[in-house]
Amino acid sequence: MKVDPQQLIDNGYIVLREVVPANQLEALRANFETLVEKQKVIWARERKPDEKPGGVWTTSAQPRVFFDEVVDAATANTVEFCLHANTLGVSQQLMRAPDAAITLMALMCNPVRDHGPASWHRDIDPTGQAPLKGMQMDYVKNGPGYVQWNIPLYDDSVFWLVPRSYCRPNTPEEYQHLLSRPQEPMPGGIPIELSAGDGVVYSHMGLHWGSNYSTKLRRTVHLGYRAFGGDSYPIVDHFYWNLEFTQHLRAEARAQFEYFFQxxxxxxxxxxxxxxxxxxxxxxxxxxxxxxxxxxxxxxxxxxxxxxxxxxxxxxxxxxxxxxxxxxxxxxxxxxxxxxxxxxxxxxxxxxxxxxxxxxxxxxxxxxxxxxxxxxxxxxxxxxxxxxxxxxxxxxxxxxxxxxxx
Ligand SMILES: [Fe+2]
CATH class of the missing domain: 1.20.272 (Zinc Finger, Delta Prime; domain 3)
Structure with missing residues (x-):
């Protein structure tokens, strides 16, 4: 799969068709479902005394499975998909870096009852990271050091974004919108319509929205990748995983994660x-x-x-x-x-x-x-x-x- 890094810098996102190879989709759906079931058992066990039975699964608007935590040898294709040319390979092309590594492996699921729209936001905190325009100019001039993906296993148009908002601060109108009616459609915002297996790769600095956390079946793979040795230093420079899970992987995949850690x-x-x-x-x-x-x-x-x-x-x-x-x-x-x-x-x-x-x-x-x-x-x-x-x-x-x- 060939991508144009400039397209990501120009628009703040790229939609890619058939990121999941068609012949892998059914097997991935089945194994991700197995991992959801494993995680549900853990959530039920870990629920706090004041939570409903089921814990996170029944209370969260968007239950999120960090699937490396529950993967085993039989479901290793889920993690291996994150090392595919269409995911890791494309991320590396977009970051124009000698090396790239996965930072985050999650699966976003639908809630068990309707939660409606989430709030528009950017996935960054300038007060804890760096002033917004600094991070934005760095991205525009040196290219991304970090990219984020949503890859639905079933058709999904929950995710919206405001194209090109990643490289500028909020307008006064957007600021007011975020303060007073964050759950309503944002002027300039568009839904990203994805068929099962498609993907959107985007700058997490841009304004985006979970437009409707309904009970419609949602299993959307959510990934982050960071560069090593690219022109910029990545905004996300840490891994949300440790090497423990790699014991379940085949030698080749395990070696790749060990290399990332190195x-x-x-x-x-x-x-x-x-x-x-x-x-x-x-x-x-x-x-x-x-x-x-x-x-x-x-x-x-x-x-x-x-x-x-x-x-x-x-x-x-x-x-x-x-x-x-x-x-x-x-x-x-x-x-x-x-x-x-x-x-x-x-x-x-x-x-x-x-x-x-x-x-x-x-x-x-x-x-x-x-x-x-x-x-x-x-x-x-x-x-x-x-x-x-x-x-x-x-x-x-x-x-x-x-x-x-x-
Ligand atoms: Fe977000």
Whole structure:
């Protein structure tokens, strides 16, 4: 399958027909159903005392199976599909990168009762990642470092998006729409009509919508892929999986996941040495490290902002008070997910508490500039919609200014 990376940059999405090879569709439907049934048993067991029988399956508007957690040898074709030329291969073409790896394997299901429309949103948080226009300009100039997919196993037009909204902030009208009637169709929004086996690959920064979480059978594979070695540093740089499930895979697929993990470890090595360069006020070491993480020369400061957020997470994870907390609370302290937290904790283990604090201090001027911009542009930080209003990167603060701020 051949795709044009420029089409994704121009429109923010591409619809592809027959991503699932027709002769695989029935077998995938059957095995995904087996995994849904396995997950339902787990959800029923894990339900909280105040939840209805069935737990997540009966309460969620969009039950989501992280299918690598329930896969076994008999259902391994589900995970192997994520390594196919039409998924991993196409993602790599779109990201124009020497390597690509899967970040997320999920299956979106219909709820058991009608939940109606969800709310329009972007899958990003500029206050926890980087100012919106910075991430958008990085994408436009250097191409995506991360792509996201929906691939329905049954015909599906639940997903809508606003074409080209990924590369600009909200208009004043869109902002008002998101605040006052987020569950209504958005001007400019279009449904993405997919037949069983088709796929849409899109920028998760764009405005999109689950238009109707009805009881109509929905089994839609939801995937994320990140680049290694492409021009930009990916917005999603972590995996929502660990290697444990790969014991169920055939040797070839297992080796691919082990390779992905190796790429991730190598990247952590680069970040670790970049952090040490920062601690040591080694400007050349810092410039080299950032150039490895983000080879594209423009918009490198976006990567430095991402690094500042990571330094903040490391500092928190090293804090003796936070270390005493139960794992659910530690996850909350750094706004991680139960499925990627292990990567942050492993990374933090590379630093002493003192070093983590010193590294963090070097980022403090940059961090404060962004905090000041948040205070100016985001009326209420607890509002997801208002956080999209953090659009501007710190002005007149480039790589060399950052170095001088140490
Ligand atoms: Fe979303």
């Amino acid at each position: 790429l991730q470890q190598q990247q952590s090595n680069v970040i670790e040495s970049t952090f040490h360069a920062i601690r040591n006020k080694d400007a050349d070491g810092f410039r080299d490290g950032v150039a490895k993480l983000h080879p594209g020369e423009e918009e490198r400061m976006v990567t430095v902002v991402f690094l500042s957020k990571l330094a903040d997470k490391v500092r928190k994870l090293k804090d003796p008070e936070i270390r005493k907390l139960p794992v659910e609370e530690r996850i909350g302290e750094i706004s991680a997910h139960r499925l990627n937290f292990h990567l942050y904790e492993d990374f933090a283990d590379r630093f002493s508490t003192e070093d983590a604090e010193r590294i963090w201090k070097r980022f403090s001027t940059l961090y404060e500039k962004i905090e000041a911009e948040i205070a100016r542009s985001v009326p209420d930080r607890t509002s997801r919609v208002m956080r999209y209003q953090l659009t501007d990167m710190p002005s007149n603060f480039e790589m060399e200014d950052f170095i001088r701020s140490w």
